[in-house]
Amino acid sequence: MSPALQITLIVTIVTVGIAVIGYFGFKISRSTKEMGTDAEEATFTTLHHMSVAVPHLERGLTVEGAAKSAKALRRLLNCPVLLISDTRHILATDAGIEFTADLEEQASEAFSTALATGKTQVKRLSGQDFVAAPIMVGNQPVGTVTALTPRAGAGFVRAVSEVAVFVSAQVSTAQLDENKAMLLEAQMRALRAQISPHFIYNSLNAIASFINTDPARARELVIEFADFTRYSFRRRGEFTTLAEELEAIDRYLLLEKARFGDRIKVSLQIAPEVLSTRIPFLSLQPLVENAVRHGLEARPDGGVISITATEDGMHAVISVEDDGVGMDPEQLSSVLAGTTVNMHVGLRNVDVRLRQLYGNSNGLIIDTAPGAGTQITLRIPKFLAPGTASIDE
Amino acid sequence: MINLLSALALVVVCVTTMLIAFHGLRLSRTTSDFYVASRTVRPWWNASAIGGEYLSAASFLGVAGLIVLSGQSGLWFPIGYTAGYLMLLLFVAAPLRRSQAYTIPDFAQIRFEESKSLRKITTYLVVVICWLYIVPQMHGAALTLSIATGLPGWLGPVIVAAVVCITVVSGGMRSVTFVQAFQYWFKLAALVVPTIFLLFQVIPEQSSTARLDSIATQLESVAGLNLYETISIILALLFGTLGLPHVLVRFYTNPTGQAARSTTVIVLGLLSVFYLLPTTLGVLGLLYAPQLGGNAETDATVLLLPSAVLDGFLGDSLTAIVVGGAFAAFLSTTSGLVVSLAGALSQEFFAGTVRGFRISTVLATALPVFIAVVTSSLALAGAIGNVFAFTASTICPLLLLGIWWRSLTARGAIAGMLTGAAACGLALMISSLLPEVDTLWFHMLRQPAAWSVPLAFVVMIAVSRATARSVPANADRIMARLHVPDRDSAF
Numbered sequence: 001m002s003p004a005l006q007i008t009l010i011v012t013i014v015t016v017g018i019a020v021i022g023y024f025g026f027k028i029s030r031s032t033k034e035m036g037t038d039a040e041e042a043t044f045t046t047l048h049h050m051s052v053a054v055p056h057l058e059r060g061l062t063v064e065g066a067a068k069s070a071k072a073l074r075r076l077l078n079c080p081v082l083l084i085s086d087t088r089h090i091l092a093t094d095a096g097i098e099f100t101a102d103l104e105e106q107a108s109e110a111f112s113t114a115l116a117t118g119k120t121q122v123k124r125l126s127g128q129d130f131v132a133a134p135i136m137v138g139n140q141p142v143g144t145v146t147a148l149t150p151r152a153g154a155g156f157v158r159a160v161s162e163v164a165v166f167v168s169a170q171v172s173t174a175q176l177d178e179n180k181a182m183l184l185e186a187q188m189r190a191l192r193a194q195i196s197p198h199f200i201y202n203s204l205n206a207i208a209s210f211i212n213t214d215p216a217r218a219r220e221l222v223i224e225f226a227d228f229t230r231y232s233f234r235r236r237g238e239f240t241t242l243a244e245e246l247e248a249i250d251r252y253l254l255l256e257k258a259r260f261g262d263r264i265k266v267s268l269q270i271a272p273e274v275l276s277t278r279i280p281f282l283s284l285q286p287l288v289e290n291a292v293r294h295g296l297e298a299r300p301d302g303g304v305i306s307i308t309a310t311e312d313g314m315h316a317v318i319s320v321e322d323d324g325v326g327m328d329p330e331q332l333s334s335v336l337a338g339t340t341v342n343m344h345v346g347l348r349n350v351d352v353r354l355r356q357l358y359g360n361s362n363g364l365i366i367d368t369a370p371g372a373g374t375q376i377t378l379r380i381p382k383f384l385a386p387g388t389a390s391i392d393e
Numbered sequence: 394m395i396n397l398l399s400a401l402a403l404v405v406v407c408v409t410t411m412l413i414a415f416h417g418l419r420l421s422r423t424t425s426d427f428y429v430a431s432r433t434v435r436p437w438w439n440a441s442a443i444g445g446e447y448l449s450a451a452s453f454l455g456v457a458g459l460i461v462l463s464g465q466s467g468l469w470f471p472i473g474y475t476a477g478y479l480m481l482l483l484f485v486a487a488p489l490r491r492s493q494a495y496t497i498p499d500f501a502q503i504r505f506e507e508s509k510s511l512r513k514i515t516t517y518l519v520v521v522i523c524w525l526y527i528v529p530q531m532h533g534a535a536l537t538l539s540i541a542t543g544l545p546g547w548l549g550p551v552i553v554a555a556v557v558c559i560t561v562v563s564g565g566m567r568s569v570t571f572v573q574a575f576q577y578w579f580k581l582a583a584l585v586v587p588t589i590f591l592l593f594q595v596i597p598e599q600s601s602t603a604r605l606d607s608i609a610t611q612l613e614s615v616a617g618l619n620l621y622e623t624i625s626i627i628l629a630l631l632f633g634t635l636g637l638p639h640v641l642v643r644f645y646t647n648p649t650g651q652a653a654r655s656t657t658v659i660v661l662g663l664l665s666v667f668y669l670l671p672t673t674l675g676v677l678g679l680l681y682a683p684q685l686g687g688n689a690e691t692d693a694t695v696l697l698l699p700s701a702v703l704d705g706f707l708g709d710s711l712t713a714i715v716v717g718g719a720f721a722a723f724l725s726t727t728s729g730l731v732v733s734l735a736g737a738l739s740q741e742f743f744a745g746t747v748r749g750f751r752i753s754t755v756l757a758t759a760l761p762v763f764i765a766v767v768t769s770s771l772a773l774a775g776a777i778g779n780v781f782a783f784t785a786s787t788i789c790p791l792l793l794l795g796i797w798w799r800s801l802t803a804r805g806a807i808a809g810m811l812t813g814a815a816a817c818g819l820a821l822m823i824s825s826l827l828p829e830v831d832t833l834w835f836h837m838l839r840q841p842a843a844w845s846v847p848l849a850f851v852v853m854i855a856v857s858r859a860t861a862r863s864v865p866a867n868a869d870r871i872m873a874r875l876h877v878p879d880r881d882s883a884f
Contacts, residue, residue, distance in 0.1 A: 064863060243431045243648070250427035268430040269423045273570055275433050276648045278493065313750045314495065314736045361746070381745060382645065383495040385502060 049076035050166065057167060060174035061135070061143050066092035073145065073163055077156070080128075081148035084167075085111050087141065103148070106130060111144040120161045122152055131157050133164035137172045184356065195232045196289065196346070199255075206258040221258055224251045232282060238357075242309060242318070243275040245284050249307070252285055256292050263302025264292065270309045274316040279380050280353055286346030287320040287364075287376050294344065295324025295374055303373075312379070319377040327368045336364075347376070354378065396700075398709045399541035402717035407556050410724050413572055414560035433648045438574050440659035443643050445576030447660075448667060449526075449726035450533030453580060453719050455774030456668065458692035460675025462772060466618040467675065470774050471668035473627050473781075475661060477634025482657040485635050487650030488796045488875040495645050496736060497638055497788055501806070504795045505865055508803035514810060516741050518787050519638050521814075522780060523734035524761055526637075527727055529776040531765030533692070534723045540696050541716045550765045553720075554758040557728045561735065561754050570646065576725040577663060583718020584670035587699050587711040591677055594702055608676055621833065622840045626778055629842035633781025636788025638737070639729035649879040674698060692773045695719070731757045779821055782842040786813030790849045794857075796875055799868045802857045809853025817845040 053072035056065040066084040070092040074082035081103070083093040090107065093099055107130055110123040114132035118141050123130040129152035134141040145164045149156055203225055210218035228251040231244075246268075257264055288305060296303045309318045327344075335344045336351055351364045358381055368374040424430050434442075452474060459467035494500035501508075501515040534549035618626070634640070647653040678694035681701050696719065699711035735753035743749020787810045794801045794809075820841035827835065837844065857864075865871075 241648075243433065246427055246431050266425045266427075267423055268425060268427065270430040272432060272434045273646045275431060276646065312747070313732060314740060314745055359744075361744075379747075383493070383499040 046076060049073070053167075054170060057170040058174055058177075060171055060178070061086050061091060063091050067094070069167075070094040073167075074147075077147055077149075077159055077163065079147045079149045079156075081107075083107060083111075083146045084143065085146065086143040087115055091143070107132075107146050107148070111146045114144050114146075115141045120157060120164070122157060124152075131160045133161045135164050135168045135171055137168060137175055142171060187356075195229060198293070199252075199289065202259055203255045206255065210258070217258075221255060224254050227251055228255065232285075238281055239278045240281045241275065242270075242277050242279055242284075242316070245279060245282070246270070246275075246307075248282070249285050249288050252288065253292075253305075260292075260296075260302060264296060265302070265304045267304055267306040268308075269306070271311050273311045274309045274318075274382075277316040277380065277382055278384065279316075279318070279378075280350075280357060283350050283353065283378065284318065284320065286350050290344060290346055290376075291320055291322035291324065291374065294327065295322035298325050314382055316380050316382060317377065318380065319375055321373065321375040323373040326370045326372045326374055327366075328370055329368060332366060332368065354380075357384065396541060396709055396712060398713035399716040402713040403538070403541060403720055406717045406720045406724070407552065410556055410721075411559055414563045433652075434570050434646050436647070436652055436655040436659055438570050439643065439646055439652075439656045440663055441574035441577045442570045442646075443640060443656065443660050444663040444667065445573040445578075445580070445725050446639055446643065446729035447637075447664070447726070448577065448580050448722055449777065450530045450719070450723055451774045451777035452667070452671065453584070453722040454533055454536070454671075454692045454695050455529075455772065455777065456671035457675035457678055457694045458690070458772060459774040460612075460672065461678045461691045461694050463618060464679070465612045466623060467774075468672065469618075469623060469626055470630070470778065471672055473630025474634070475664040475668060477631050477781075478657055478661045478664065480631050481634055481640075482654060482661070485641075485792055485796065486644060486653040486657045489641065489792070490644050490647055490653040491650045491877075491879060492871075492875055496642060496733065496740075497636065497792070498737065498740070500795065501791065504801075504871060505803040505806070506867070507865065508807075511803045511807055513741070514807055515788070515791065516737050518810060518814060519737050520734060522636070522784050522788070523638060523730045523737075523757070524764075525780045525783060526777070527730050527734075527758075527761035528765050528768070529773050529780075530723045530727045530730075531761055532768075532776070533719065533773055535765065536690060536692055537696060537716060537719045537723075540693050541712070547766045550762045553723050553727055554762045556724055557731050558754055558758050560724075561728055561731050562751050573725065573729075576721055577667075579721055580718050581667055581670070583714050583721070584667075584674065584695075587715055588670050588673050590707070590711055591698065591702050592673070595677065595680070608680065612676070612679065619836065621836050621843065625782075625836075625840035625843035628846055629778060629782035629785050629840070632785035632789040632842075632846055633783075635792055636784040638733040639726070642729075642733055642736075651879065671695065677702075727758075782840070782845070783814070783817050783821070785842055786817040786845040786849045789846070790853050794850070794853055798854075798857075799872050800857055800861060800864055801853070802860045802863045803865075804860045804863065805853045805855075805857030808856040809849045812852040813845055813849030816848055817841045820845065 049072050053069040053076070056068040056072075059065055061084070070082050070084050071094045073084075074094045074096070080097045081093065081095040081099055084091050085108075090104065093104075106123065106125060110121060110130035110132040113123070114121040114134045118134055118136065118139075120131065120133040123132070128148055128150050130146055130148055131152050132144045132146040135143040135145060145160060145167055147156075147160050203221075207218050207221045207225065210221065228248060231248045231251070253264065253266060284307070288307070291305050296305070303323045306321045307319070308321075309316060311317075332344065332347075336348055338348060347364065347366075355363045362379055362381070365377040365379070366374065367377075452471075456467070456471050456474075459470055461467075489500065492500055492503050494503055497519055498512050498515045502512045505511050531550035531553060534553040535546035536549070538544055538549035538552070539546040644653050644656070647656055674695050678691075678698055681698060696712065696715055699715060700708035702708070703711065731754060734757040735750055738753035738756060739745055739749040743753065790809050790813065791806050795806065820838045824835065824838035827838070829835070
């Protein structure tokens with residue numbers, strides 16, 4: 001090794017060493033200076049232990065969360081053993097001493113009485129006491145915090161009770177989240193696109209008009225109608241593939257063509273790579289229906305609906321376009337905001353569902369103006385994180 | 394030596410690639426027939442597309458170079474590159490498709506919903522693997538450019554990066570499986586034509602038995618790899634293919650798990666056919682190696698061979714074809730990798746927005762260009778072999794155990810992947826700093842796969858056993874989803 005290199009190396013090592021020592025020295029001196037009085041320190045320690053215990057309980061009383069928070073809570077109460085249970089079993093035990101099967105049995109008895117009475121219980125053994133305090137959600141006990149201590153005084157019992165109250169608050173929040181998720185799920189079910197009554201009425205009328213003149217066509221149309229309704233009434237799954245949705249749109253358009261004849265033309269440009277992408281069930285058909293109903297129906301000479309689907313990195317981009325009468329953007333935004341009803345309900349429905357599934361930035365993108373046609377674009381991630389699609393399967 | 398035809402071929406390939414990118418959408422069919430529009434990508438097309446993206450600088454130039462360099466043991470590389478797909482077929486293809494995952498981090502997230510850190514670590518590993526994989530492509534581009542046109546080598550990586558950035562950002566090239574499938578057939582043709590001409594030129598020269606003898610002696614005379622290195626390379630290539638991000642992404646295009654399997658079988662066939670060519674060229678290279686000009690880099694064998702054997706216009710035009718094929722290889726593999734990489738980066742740091750994807754694309758190409766320009770080229774096939782070893786020690790255990798072992802835990806997966814990454818990465822780094830010596834220790838550092846892959850598996854299993862309590866509650870449901878054959882009507 002050349003001398004110059006050696007010198008450089010030594011200088012580097014020394015500089016880094018000084019920097020590291022200086023950094024830690026500064027941190028330590030600052031932290032002791034700021035600690036303040038004993039009382040302040042005690043408050044700080046308590047709050048710190050509490051804040052360590054909190055995040056683990058945000059999913060409610062789970063085995064993993066309980067294990068982590070039990071550790072923090074035992075340090076907070078400064079007792080040899082702390083355990084968290086649900087209404088039947090011990091979820092987690094954090095012990096500084098050997099936790100024997102015998103002790104476990106005693107603990108079970110202690111928290112069972114606490115659960116039964118809904119009040120903090122003290123169970124005295126020889127030389128050590130169990131203090132069990134119930135975790136209440138609403139008026140129902142859902143679990144307990146149980147601590148073992150050599151001699152349980154009134155102060156310790158009160159401390160355990162307070163910890164249990166604190167844990168109760170956290171678990172209640174978790175249940176609130178769960179309720180919120182359930183609410184969302186119910187809302188999703190309600191939003192699931194329904195087949196429009198107009199469409200049923202119009203289709204049946206169109207079919208009726210063919211029964212005498214062209215019975216074979218009428219029969220075909222009835223079968224298409226049956227297949228389309230079966231698709232839209234199916235119960236299973238919030239998702240479908242783009243290929244299946246296109247099939248449903250095909251049936252839908254066949255039925256509409258029975259009414260409009262050749263006034264509706266369709267142009268498709270689908271990248272085969274995105275056909276197997278999972279998209280929300282009935283998320284495109286309402287857009288096509290909107291194009292027919294509000295774009296082309298009003299024009300005597302009809303028009304063209306183009307459906308395109310392309311790949312864009314992690315997303316599939318699907319758009320439905322018509323060259324019909326277009327919409328007033330002002331009116332449209334009030335529809336999407338939910339302040340106007342009746343018109344374009346299907347659009348709003350799809351928009352809300354997309355936002356719930358894929359986040360607020362992934363709703364419908366609509367380009368339109370009166371007389372200029374309408375283009376509606378969806379940008380759908382190819383992969384949907386599990387958990388968000390709770391009603392799947 | 395400036396060869397006008399080669400320069401022309403290079404420009405044509407780059408310009409064509411960009412034109413396809415800008416007008417890519419026009420290639421997809423416009424129809425009013427729903428039945429036609431809903432036809433999914435057939436396994437044949439998909440397999441060709443995978444071949445087009447997979448056959449990189451290492452396959453196109455490196456394999457022949459390695460045969461010249463290390464004789465018959467160089468043959469293990471094409472065998473390993475192909476046989477990896479057998480492992481993919483047997484263990485990963487169908488379950489991965491059924492999992493609905495688009496990328497490897499997606500798979501980690503499906504298997505372990507709770508663990509955010511596992512997804513993060515997997516993402517970072519994918520990023521590292523992509524970067525490591527892109528650098529040799531850039532080296533190949535530098536080598537090809539300087540040999541074909543005499544221009545300074547650093548221009549090669551810059552051209553490839555620029556073309557890839559433009560094509561990926563404009564987004565056209567990606568949507569067309571057809572284009573990638575065409576890449577495979579183009580690369581195949583770019584090697585078939587010169588090989589046939591060279592064989593016709595060489596065969597009449599001597600009586601065939603004498604020729605075979607001379608090939609055999611040539612192959613054996615070159616100092617090859619020892620037993621340990623051979624085993625290590627085979628392990629790395631077999632298991633490394635299982636974790637290649639740009640290959641796995643393509644499986645999402647298959648409509649069902651069954652289609653994923655058919656695709657893989659066809660890929661096996663396509664690759665087997667392709668690798669006949671660089672192998673033949675490598676053997677021819679051995680025969681003509683002295684004429685190729687002493688210490689010229691062996692990776693350039695395929696590029697130099699046509700003009701070494703044939704004179705004049707014919708030699709020049711064959712060289713031009715090979716140069717075009719080589720650039721197509723760099724461009725297609727790099728763009729596949731950049732798309733995977735940019736996808737992972739944009740998902741991780743930019744919440745998957747369009748703008749985020751564009752920024753990520755630039756980031757994804759800029760760093761490898763920089764690395765490629767400041768470092769010198771290793772043997773291409775060897776450099777890619779190292780990437781396979783790294784993938785085999787990190788992503789492969791996650792996929793294999795994640796698919797086939799229900800007791801895997803998130804912590805086990807993290808521990809195993811980090812151990813594999815550290816062991817393999819450090820070994821490769823240290824071996825590149827040490828002077829070359831012929832001891833077992835050095836070989837173990839230079840080809841770490843034989844011990845780092847089992848180590849990653851062992852750590853993953855041991856830590857999972859130790860944290861057996863945290864096996865996800867939905868493990869059985871997910872396993873069922875991965876392994877139960879698809880219903881006829883999807884989902």
